[in-house]
Amino acid sequence: MKNYLVKQKDNLITFGMVIGAYIIVEILMQAGLISSLLKGLLVPLCAYIILAVSLNVTVGILGELSLGHAGFMCVGAFASAFFSQLTKNSISADWLRFTIALIIGFVSAGIIGFLIGMPVLRLKGDYLAIVTLAFGEIIKNIINVLYVGRDSKGLHISIKDAVSLGLEPDGEIIINGAQGITGTPKDSTFTIGVVLILITLFIVLNLIKSRDGRAIMSIRDNVIAAESVGINITKYKLLAFSISAALAGVAGVLYSHNLNSLMATPKNFGYNMSIMILVFVVLGGIGNMRGSIISAVILTLLPELLRGLNDYRMLIYAIVLIVMMLFNWAPAAREYRDKLLSKINFGKKKTVEAVEGGNEDGNN
Amino acid sequence: MKKFAKLTALVLSMAMVVACFAGCGKAASSDTFKIGGIGPTTGGAAIYGLAVERGAQIAIDEINAAGGINGFQIEYKYQDDECDAEKSVNAYNALKDWGMQMLVGTTTSGCCVAVAAESVNDNMFQITPSGSSVDCIKNDNVFQVCFTDPNQGIGSAQYIGQNGVAKKVAVIYDSSDVYSSGIYTKFAEEAANQSFEIVATEAFTADSKTDFSVQLQKAADAGAELVFLPFYYTEASLVLTQAAAAGYDFTFFGCDGLDGILGVENFDTTLAEGVMLLTPFAADATDAATQAFVAKYQELYNELPNQFAADAYDAVYAIKAAAEKADVKPSMSVSEIGDAMKVAITEVSVDGLTGEAMHWDADGSVNKAPKAMIIKDGAYSLIQ
Numbered sequence: 001m002k003n004y005l006v007k008q009k010d011n012l013i014t015f016g017m018v019i020g021a022y023i024i025v026e027i028l029m030q031a032g033l034i035s036s037l038l039k040g041l042l043v044p045l046c047a048y049i050i051l052a053v054s055l056n057v058t059v060g061i062l063g064e065l066s067l068g069h070a071g072f073m074c075v076g077a078f079a080s081a082f083f084s085q086l087t088k089n090s091i092s093a094d095w096l097r098f099t100i101a102l103i104i105g106f107v108s109a110g111i112i113g114f115l116i117g118m119p120v121l122r123l124k125g126d127y128l129a130i131v132t133l134a135f136g137e138i139i140k141n142i143i144n145v146l147y148v149g150r151d152s153k154g155l156h157i158s159i160k161d162a163v164s165l166g167l168e169p170d171g172e173i174i175i176n177g178a179q180g181i182t183g184t185p186k187d188s189t190f191t192i193g194v195v196l197i198l199i200t201l202f203i204v205l206n207l208i209k210s211r212d213g214r215a216i217m218s219i220r221d222n223v224i225a226a227e228s229v230g231i232n233i234t235k236y237k238l239l240a241f242s243i244s245a246a247l248a249g250v251a252g253v254l255y256s257h258n259l260n261s262l263m264a265t266p267k268n269f270g271y272n273m274s275i276m277i278l279v280f281v282v283l284g285g286i287g288n289m290r291g292s293i294i295s296a297v298i299l300t301l302l303p304e305l306l307r308g309l310n311d312y313r314m315l316i317y318a319i320v321l322i323v324m325m326l327f328n329w330a331p332a333a334r335e336y337r338d339k340l341l342s343k344i345n346f347g348k349k350k351t352v353e354a355v356e357g358g359n360e361d362g363n364n
Numbered sequence: 365m366k367k368f369a370k371l372t373a374l375v376l377s378m379a380m381v382v383a384c385f386a387g388c389g390k391a392a393s394s395d396t397f398k399i400g401g402i403g404p405t406t407g408g409a410a411i412y413g414l415a416v417e418r419g420a421q422i423a424i425d426e427i428n429a430a431g432g433i434n435g436f437q438i439e440y441k442y443q444d445d446e447c448d449a450e451k452s453v454n455a456y457n458a459l460k461d462w463g464m465q466m467l468v469g470t471t472t473s474g475c476c477v478a479v480a481a482e483s484v485n486d487n488m489f490q491i492t493p494s495g496s497s498v499d500c501i502k503n504d505n506v507f508q509v510c511f512t513d514p515n516q517g518i519g520s521a522q523y524i525g526q527n528g529v530a531k532k533v534a535v536i537y538d539s540s541d542v543y544s545s546g547i548y549t550k551f552a553e554e555a556a557n558q559s560f561e562i563v564a565t566e567a568f569t570a571d572s573k574t575d576f577s578v579q580l581q582k583a584a585d586a587g588a589e590l591v592f593l594p595f596y597y598t599e600a601s602l603v604l605t606q607a608a609a610a611g612y613d614f615t616f617f618g619c620d621g622l623d624g625i626l627g628v629e630n631f632d633t634t635l636a637e638g639v640m641l642l643t644p645f646a647a648d649a650t651d652a653a654t655q656a657f658v659a660k661y662q663e664l665y666n667e668l669p670n671q672f673a674a675d676a677y678d679a680v681y682a683i684k685a686a687a688e689k690a691d692v693k694p695s696m697s698v699s700e701i702g703d704a705m706k707v708a709i710t711e712v713s714v715d716g717l718t719g720e721a722m723h724w725d726a727d728g729s730v731n732k733a734p735k736a737m738i739i740k741d742g743a744y745s746l747i748q
Contacts, residue, residue, distance in 0.1 A: 035457070035461045036457040036458075036460040036461050037454060037457040037458045037460075037461050038457075039457065040453055040454055040456075040457035040482075041454060041457075044450055141569075144539070144540055144569070145539065161539070161545070161548070161549065161552070161565070161567075162545075162549045163549055163552045163553060176545075177539060177545060178539055178540040178541065178542065178545060178569075179473075179474070179497070179542045179545065179546070180474070182477055182499045183499070183502075186481070255450075258450075259449050259450060259453065259478045259481075260449075260477055260478045260480070260481030260482075261449050261474050261475075261477035261478045261481075261499070262449075263449065263474045263542075265447070265448065265474075266570075266571075267407075267446065267447065267448040268448060268449075268450060304454050304458070307443065307444075307455075307458050311405060311406060311444065314406060
């Protein structure tokens with residue numbers, strides 16, 4: 001019981017942190033103290049936080065390495081942007097359209113996650129990572145050859161080129177192959193982003209605490225033992241993977257409704273992005289949601305705030321990344337930190353944290 | 365230990381927030397124009413972004429040396445967007461914090477669309493040197509220096525059809541590139557009205573742009589006489605080399621992306637003999653302005669300028685002409701400058717590197733004549 005309360009308190013800190021950050025930013029924004037750069041970064045930040053938390057479900061809770069997370073984000077982004085584009089003129093209430101778009105992003109990415117999860121989750125470890133990587137690329141490439149247009153006769157779909165859609169003169173192209181979707185309404189706001197973060201955290205943190213969550217974690221810790229007590233391995237693996245994918249879809253909706261032009265480039269939906277999200281998770285601590293949030297914020301802000309250094313910023317960014325990883329997770333650095341901490345003396349809590357830290361080591 | 369990590373994170377993020385605020389403390393000074401530029405200076409598309417950065421820099425240096433615009437000097441700042449729409453918007457916001465009053469950019473179409481959606485809210489005057497998609501100029505504050513993709517596609521199809529260059533045409537295009545597929549789409553549409561026939565359409569993507577033997581083989585099998593190459597010269601040089609190696613004897617036809625092909629390193633320029641291209645700029649044109657620009661560019665950056673650099677150079681001079689016409693001052697607000705410039709630019713005519721008497725429509729597109737060039741004796745020459 002005491003342990004339960006401790007866990008609950010831990011979750012409340014996480015929620016409190018997000019809400020606190022939101023209030024501070026809102027106050028600063030009202031006071032006009034926030035630069036345009038930071039203002040423009042708020043919505044992407046929310047999207048990246050959701051991505052990091054959602055990938056942490058697969059990596060931290062289920063214990064499987066997924067390198068295709070950007071693919072699910074891509075599905076959510078395109079499905080919802082497609083919907084918004086279709087109904088831009090017919091649904092006039094922005095909030096209603098965006099709510100439906102969010103649901104569409106969530107469901108479509110979840111379904112794709114489920115479908116991909118079925119064959120993929122038979123594999124383990126590195127094999128699974130490589131296959132998810134491939135699926136992520138497949139999703140991106142399919143979207144890159146997809147042409148969808150609309151005219152009075154209805155929807156036209158082609159995977160060759162825009163000409164073969166055979167649109168009437170008044171028809172409009174909605175998904176234009178590699179040129180993606182242009183003119184998505186800008187419905188994402190910081191407030192909506194924060195609400196979505198809170199919902200994501202609510203889903204994920206409650207999942208961890210639930211009976212299903214414990215089953216999923218038992219699979220992570222020992223598959224054979226879990227199977228021997230009658231846990232349905234496939235079911236729980238798929239559950240965790242689909243939830244993770246669906247939440248990534250929500251992040252995709254947020255992302256796509258923040259930008260006017262949406263293209264599936266290697267930069268934003270390729271494996272670069274998948275690895276970026278994995279970096280958020282690993283740096284923040286596998287299985288540690290709060291850490292994911294903090295590292296997503298830092299690593300997204302860092303290259304933008306280093307703009308003053310021009311082309312050197314990517315170099316500095318990489319070095320900072322290395323230093324932070326070493327500082328956070330290298331055994332020698334951790335030892336040094338422990339030594340430093342015992343000198344400062346953080347008090348009695350230390351023993352509890354040492355135990356938790358030990359668990360995280362086990363997951364790595 | 366976790367606490368320590370948290371503490372560090374907190375300190376780091378606070379340091380960043382402070383850094384942000386420090387950035388926005390600067391007030392706009394009213395004795396210089398602040399012109400921003402955006403394009404990829406890192407990553408795969410860096411060659412285009414760098415060209416725009418440098419081309420604009422040369423123009424601005426010249427203008428500053430000659431006394432500036434309306435007597436005011438220009439400050440210029442260029443930001444990297446890595447050819448990513450999200451980063452491009454970040455770059456735009458960063459420039460806004462710096463105090464940007466007019467924007468030369470962005471370099472690539474996809475980014476330009478995303479940035480144009482932001483700049484319209486600020487009523488910022490934006491002129492893109494090379495964002496060629498039609499969506500770039502949807503808003504009334506954005507103008508283009510380059511041709512729109514549809515114009516190039518239609519122009520190429522009409523040229524081939526009206527001059528009877530070929531009867532059977534094959535197209536190879538980059539389906540992952542907005543510029544290339546934009547031209548192809550309109551080319552194919554216009555081809556239906558012309559006297560030639562498209563016998564083969566082969567696509568490649570950014571991931572597979574090194575081997576074109578399959579595409580060339582298919583073009584040959586379909587009996588094509590002419591191969592239309594609506595993409596950039598780096599890939600085109602490979603196409604030409606591979607076609608020559610396989611012994612095909614096509615006529616090649618390209619758009620403005622092909623300009624620069626003679627400057628590709630280790631490329632046997634005799635292979636480009638007879639290649640036709642529709643382009644507004646050629647680095648070896650003989651007029652004084654182009655020669656001065658090319659010499660300056662080579663002196664500073666040690667390479668031949670391509671069409672992007674020339675477009676950016678013209679963009680800056682277009683700003684100058686419009687700003688002088690409207691008599692804008694740096695003390696005016698961004699929106700006031702935007703309002704004045706939007707009207708003024710439709711009233712001026714600029715003799716630039718990429719065209720004579722360029723003038724703009726209110727919809728943002730430029731009017732200038734494309735020149736049909738043919739590569740003869742290792743140099744571009746106008747087809748009469």
